[in-house]
Amino acid sequence: xxxxxxxxxxxxxxxxxxxxxxxxxxxxxxxxxxxxxxxxxxxxxxxxxxxxxxxxxxxxxxxxxxxxxxxxxxxxxxxxxxxxxxxxxxxxxxxxxxxxxxxxxxxxxxxxxxxxxxxxxxxxxxxxxxxxxxxxxxxxxxxxxxxxxxxxxxxxxxxxxxxxxxxxxxxxxxxxxxxxxxxxxxxxxxxxxxxxxxxxxxxxxxxxxxxxxxxxxxxxxxxxxxxxxxxxxxxxxxxxxxxxxxxxxxxxxxxxxxxxxxxxxxxxxxxxxxxxxxxxxxxxxxxxxxxxxxxxxxxxxxxxxxxxxxxxxxxxxxxxxxxxxxxxxxxxxxxxxxxxxxxxxxxxxxxxxxxxxxxxxxxxxxxxxxxxxxxxxxxxxxxxxxxxxxxxxxxxxxxxxxxxxxxxxxxxxxxxxxxxxxxxxxxxxxxxxxxxxxxxxxxxxxxxxxxxxxxxxxxxxxxxxxxxxxxxxxx
Numbered sequence: 001x002x003x004x005x006x007x008x009x010x011x012x013x014x015x016x017x018x019x020x021x022x023x024x025x026x027x028x029x030x031x032x033x034x035x036x037x038x039x040x041x042x043x044x045x046x047x048x049x050x051x052x053x054x055x056x057x058x059x060x061x062x063x064x065x066x067x068x069x070x071x072x073x074x075x076x077x078x079x080x081x082x083x084x085x086x087x088x089x090x091x092x093x094x095x096x097x098x099x100x101x102x103x104x105x106x107x108x109x110x111x112x113x114x115x116x117x118x119x120x121x122x123x124x125x126x127x128x129x130x131x132x133x134x135x136x137x138x139x140x141x142x143x144x145x146x147x148x149x150x151x152x153x154x155x156x157x158x159x160x161x162x163x164x165x166x167x168x169x170x171x172x173x174x175x176x177x178x179x180x181x182x183x184x185x186x187x188x189x190x191x192x193x194x195x196x197x198x199x200x201x202x203x204x205x206x207x208x209x210x211x212x213x214x215x216x217x218x219x220x221x222x223x224x225x226x227x228x229x230x231x232x233x234x235x236x237x238x239x240x241x242x243x244x245x246x247x248x249x250x251x252x253x254x255x256x257x258x259x260x261x262x263x264x265x266x267x268x269x270x271x272x273x274x275x276x277x278x279x280x281x282x283x284x285x286x287x288x289x290x291x292x293x294x295x296x297x298x299x300x301x302x303x304x305x306x307x308x309x310x311x312x313x314x315x316x317x318x319x320x321x322x323x324x325x326x327x328x329x330x331x332x333x334x335x336x337x338x339x340x341x342x343x344x345x346x347x348x349x350x351x352x353x354x355x356x357x358x359x360x361x362x363x364x365x366x367x368x369x370x371x372x373x374x375x376x377x378x379x380x381x382x383x384x385x386x387x388x389x390x391x392x393x394x395x396x397x398x399x400x401x402x403x404x405x406x407x408x409x410x411x412x413x414x415x416x417x418x419x420x421x422x423x424x425x426x427x428x429x430x431x432x433x434x435x436x437x438x439x440x441x442x443x444x445x446x447x448x449x450x451x452x453x454x455x456x457x458x459x460x461x462x463x464x465x466x467x468x469x470x471x472x473x474x475x
Contacts (some may be wrong), residue, residue, distance in 0.1 A: 001060035022320035034160055035172045039217045041109075041153050042176020043143070043183070044211025047204060048146035050185035051123065052076050052139045058189060059197050063129040073132075076139040079147040081411060085149045087404035088260040103220030105156040108420030113212045117205050119145055124201035130268060137347035150303040153211075154407070158391050159221035167340070174380075180323065183207065229267065229397040233259045243340045273454050277393070280447035281406060282413045284345060284386055288379050288442030289414035290421040291352045291434060295375070297422075298355070298430055303363040316369050317376040324380020331381070332388045338455070341448055344378075344385040349441035352376035355435040386410065 050056075053074075060070050090108050094100070100109030121144040128135040153173075161169045184204050191200045227474050237255040240246060246254070269275055299309050332338040354371040361367045390406045 001069055032165060032168070034218070035165065035168050035409040038157050038216050038222050039172040039212040040088060041174040041211050043157070043180040044113065044176075044208060044214070045146075045153050045173075046177035046180025047184050047207060048120065048142055048149075049080075049181055050188065051120060051201065051204060052143045053148070054185055055188045056123075056128075056135075059134070059192070060382060062127045062192075063127075065128055065132055069132050073136060073139065076143050077246070078134060079407060080145040080150070083147040083151050084401065084404035084408050087401040088264070090148065090151050091155070091264075091400040092256070092260040093261045102216075105152055105159065105462060106218070106220050107108050107213045107217050108152040109149065109156065110212060112152060113215075116142060116143040117208045118256050120201055120205035122210070124205065128371045149211075151400050151404050154403045156215075156221060158394050158399045158403060159396060160218075160406050165333070166337075166388050166391055167329035167334075167384070168381070170327075170332065170391065171329030174324055174325050174383060174387060178318070178325075182318070195204070202289070211396075212455055215433070229395065230261070232266075236263075242421055253411060264395070266400040267395050267398065268393075268402060268405075272458065273451060274456075276447055276450055278409055280444060280451060281386070281390070281410050282417065283444035283447060284341075284413070285382055285410075286417055286444060287352055287437045287439070288375075288382060289418035290424075290440050291375070291437040292379070292414075293357055293418050293421040294433070295355065297425070298359070299368070302359070302430070304368065307348050308365060308368065312372040314367050319330075319371045320373040320376035321380040324377040324382075325384050327377075328381040328384025329388075332385065337385070337392055338387055340385045341389060342445075342452075344381040345441065345448060348378040348382040349438055349445065352434050352438040352441075353416050356431055356438070359430040359434060413424060 056073065057070055059237065095107045095111050098111055101107065104108060106256055119138055123135060123142060124140040126135045128136055149244055157173055179214045188200050188204060189202065195203075233255075236250075236258050240251040240255050240258075241248070243251065271277070283379070296309065299312075304312075328340065328344055335343075351374045354374045358364075358367050390403060390410065394402045394405060421437070424436065428436070
């Protein structure tokens, strides 16, 4: 616990989390120094991703590493999917010395960033052609440290900001993350045109201290355990302590395991409509993800050159994404999470129709710029709304664990469920394909309608209970 204050319990469904603010107030939020800190932490969080992904693939291809080996290297990104497994350790275990000096979140952030710098430097000093498996080991270490850094930075962001600043915080961290990916992706590839690959990786390793300096200049957020959660954990600890077959040490270990690992899941699954919430998280961006999987292939097939695709994607698309994050964050702080989810989800669904129009028009640069711009704008808005919703669902007693779990659930839609999009595109023409991806957004919006109605009913019942007169004496 950072400063003796207990953690607040957030609304059970996340939809009533943010009180709408004035439009001016929402924009002023971006002047908060905490928002700036979150932006720079986002850069630090986004830097390692391309180094173990696309940039590393290009390096190995240039060095003549065989395709089979390059394909196997995709497995080093597995920690990003499985990070919820060790998130309880980051939530509850004190990092030696650093936690005592800096606090739980800042201490773990410093530890992961120092490990990241060492891991990236080790990759820089390795030769993927001469010893690819040593490079794979170092890449796996970087991936693990990067995923761990994401866990603690997400927890830090969730705990640092009050309700009215969540939208600005979300747009800032996603913006910073994209900047970090751009540096280690396109930026590193440009540097590799006239510098040795090892030197390029050392340069990126030298940029990780952006986050290190930021976290050292920032304060530790307040975090702890709310009264309801503390009571539940105390009941379990007392029950285990009374079991005669358990030694005191074993009972203490089991109690810790319950508090750190089981309790975050128990807490979530006691919420109303918890299964509907998880399904909504999976399906909210499904249509957008299905279209995104095949957009590049579609553009190649209708005749666009690599340069035309790159200019649309890297310039128009990147700028539109950033604008989408800002608009999404503003909507969250201005109208609240519920309305932001509806607006951003609707825009996200309709944006796929721009690609359907592109399929009708064919090779047209102006239409390409419009389609990519609208698609990325809507995708940025949807991402901001979804990340804010995940943030609002977290019980501050288990921030790191629950956010890591919810973000892993969100990845199911854009990976596993969107994977068959290629097969669908082979079966039908591009115009009906993009119409189908538009319709694929409907399940997510239907689940949102269900959650909205259930939320409204709970709010009305709470108001009725509050206004109901007390029973007369003697009745």
